[in-house]
Amino acid sequence: MKNKIIYTALLLFIAFNSFSQTVGKEKKGNKDYEQYAYIDAIKTYERLYEKGYKSPDMLLKLGNSYYFKADLEKAAKYYDELYTTNPDQEAEYYYRYSQSLRGIKEYKKADEMMLKFNAKSGNDSRAALFNQNKDYLAEIKRNSGRFKLENAGINSKYSDYGTAFVDDKVVFCSARDTGNFSKRIHTWTGEYFTNLYSAKLAEDGSLSDVQKFGNKLNSKYHEDTPVFSKDGKTVYFTRNNYLDKRGYDDGKVTLLKIYKANLDEKGKWENITPLPFNSDSYQTAHPTLSPDGKMMYFVSDMPGSLGKSDLYKVAISEDGTFGTPINLGKTINTEGRETYPFVTAKNELYFSSDGHPGLGGLDIFAAKIPEDGNFTNIQNIGEEANSPKDDFAFIINTDTKRGFLSSNRDGGEGNDDIYKFLETRELFIEQAIFGVVTDAKTNEVLPNTKITLLDEKFNKIAETTTDAKGYYEFLKLEPNTKYYLRTEKPEYDVKEIPVITGKEDGRTEVNIELDKTAQPIPVGGDIADVFKINLIYFDLDKWNIRPDAAIDLAKVLDVLEQYPTMKIDIRSHTDSRASHAYNEKLSDRRAKSTMAWLVSKGISKDRLTAKGYGETQLVNKCADGVQCSEAEHQLNRRSQFIITEL
Structure with a gap:
């Protein structure tokens, strides 16, 4: 490909490379129900802060x-x-x-x-x-080993590259000697100018019976990279700036343009016209179409390009007119060359680039085309599709998994050669995240819950709400990718959890339990359960309130201040170590010390009772003589704040 046939017009566009690689406030949360108090933890936290x-x-x-x-x-x-x-x-x-x-x-x-x-x-x-x-x-390496490559069997000693499907044929371009009476040789390479050819396509992907294709499409200069409409009656292709006469830019250079032609009733190509976004002052080349035919992707170095050649898209209306070309952006385009786009029936974009990390020269890359147009995941498709040389012009039939690519890798017959391949494993393995959202305490399903899917940089990807059964799902996700699920519902705490999808095709189940922002506590309930107060720490053989314990006690204080008629019983416990008598006295002193702290903060003493229970109410097996870990003993050293009256 280093010596590919190049018309002089291409010099600035592709330097010493070939024609074919060109262009390259929250409402108050406390509600009173019969014998229940609802505690808004976030509001409490803010009051504690103050x-x-x-x-x-x-x-x-x-x-x-x-x-x-x-x-x-x-x-x-x-x-x-x-x-x-x-x-x-x-x-x-x-x-x-x-x-x-x-x-x-x-x-x-x-x-x-x-x-x-x-x-x-x-x-x-x-x-x-x-x-x-x-x-x-x-x-x-991860993406390699997915292709079985073979010589397509139609290569010549010259450049052969740039395939396209149409009917039961493959159309490609070649600089081969056709034996015509008049032969135009490119003085840079000694090869003939490229023209379009066709070959019959067999079920096994083999090609045969090479013929000149569309005589009126071929001129005395370069043609290549055609793409056909679904019905095969419209073709878009690349040609030097030549129709009835040669066109030049200000420097007297003949550039590239994309042309269109229609098939008449006799099977002849007619009405060859340049596309409206062409220009004499910049290049356009290598068109391809979206599966529905409503979008064209192409290559250009038009003003606004990021590199030597960028990928663009342009909408095609029902009447055949074109919109304004849009650059595919920095995720796709680099300061180097991006070229040879191809869009599969599964809406996957393949292209070649020397700006993205690869094995050398042009490598073939792929990306899923997102609905919002913002590309995120560009992947090198691996060996053996890619090599240390130039690899480009990738096309594939996603039904048969067979396709073609072009390369100037070692072992070929000409400057560039066409290789057929069979894809044995798909590159893009879609994943899904699904599950059910429930109340953390009651296990009741929560319909109409908003769930937002975020990427690892916390950009919003999608949003949904749970159905009547609390079910949600997100489809068409990337494998082995980190996402975040943000779950929101009135009267519940916002919950955000990370999820990593699997490496293989499949579904990742993530069931979500939400805690109520306002927690109900009945008479007999424990305030400590709301704030997860399992331990009020005291120094060894001490009962004074330490600063770290004061933070948790302040939460209880706030609740008592919210509910002036509420009364509580403070119950302190110890583990089984030391004697029963000692533990009973120690826990009693700690309970009364806790009560004294609350009284010192303005809580009336007649609203509080306090008692120590020593080791008489253990929550686990760790009684006298039972060997337990320190963590297990800690579970017994706890304080309770039981509501006795509202």
Whole structure:
């Protein structure tokens, strides 16, 4: 392919490479029901913060709460204090903190947090370069071994490349000697200008009976890379800027253009016309069509291109007119060459590039075409489709799994050769995430629950709501990919969980349990259950309230302040170590110390009772003489706050 036939017009476009690789507030959550109190934990956390009781977990919950509500000023406040307390956080925190800071125009600090996010997630520019150099060969290896390649059997000693399906034939371009009386030889290579040829296509993918194709389509200059409409009656193809006469740019160079032709009733091609977005001052080439024929993808170096040649798309209306070409963007296009697009019946885009990491020269890459047009996952299709040389012009019939590609790899017959292949394993393995959303305490299914699917950088991908049975699902997802599920329902806490899809084709079940924001506690219920207060720690043989215990007690204090008629019984317990008498006295002192702390904060003493139970109410097997771990003993050293009256 290094010596592919090139018309002089292509010099600036593809340098020394070939023609064929060209172009390249929340409402108050407390509700009173008969003998129940509903406690809004988030509101309690905020009141605790104002009173000076803080913990990293509480700050993170507050920050996330306001972030989800899009109150970025308050989110930044709590994230900032969390960062000051503990700068080492998970990657998602830095992303949300950065976004919150941007919301209050603290751009410099926001950029600092984004750098930390990139460092944690591996997506900053330096990390990206490192990961490309480190991991791209592993991706190629993972995607390799999926093709059985053979010489297509129609190659000549010249350049043969750029195939297209039509009816029971394959149309390709070639610089072979046709034996015509008048022969035009390209002085750069000593080869003839390329024309279009056809070959019969057998069920096993073999080709035979090569014939010149569409005499009127072939000119005395280059033609290549045709694509046909579903009915085979319209063809789009690449040609040098030549119709009735040669066209030139300002530098007197003949560039490339895409042309269209129609098949008449006699089977002859007619009405050859250039497409309206062509220009004498830039190049367009290598058209391909979407499965429905409503979108054309092509290559160009038109103004606005990111590299030497970029991939574009343009809409085709029912009357045959064209829209405005749109660049496929930075995920696809690089500063190098992207060229030879092909779209499969499964809406997969294949193309060649020397800008994405590969094995050498042009490599073939693929991506699923997203509905929103924002490409995310570009994959090198692996060996043996790719080689250290130029590999390009990939096409495939997704029903038969058979197709063709072109390459100038070693062992060929000419400068470029066409290879047939059989795909033995698909590249894109679709995954699904599904499950049921229920109430964490009652197991009741929760219909009409909003679930948002996010990517690993917390960009929104899709959104759905659960059906009458609490069921949800997200389809057409990537395998072995990290996603986040954010679940939201009024009167329930927002829950966000990570999910990694499987490596093989299949479905990933993720059932979600939601906790009510306002937790019901009946008379006889334990306030500690709402806030998961299992332990109020005391120093050895001490009963004074430590600062860390004060944070949990402050939660109980807030509840008592919300409900001035509520009365509680404070019950303290010990583990089985030490004597019964000692443990009973120690737990009693600790219970009364807890009561005294609450009284010191303004709670009337007649609302409180307190008693220590020592080791008489163990929650597990760890009685005297039973060997237990420290963690098991800790479960017995607990405090309870039982509602006795509302």
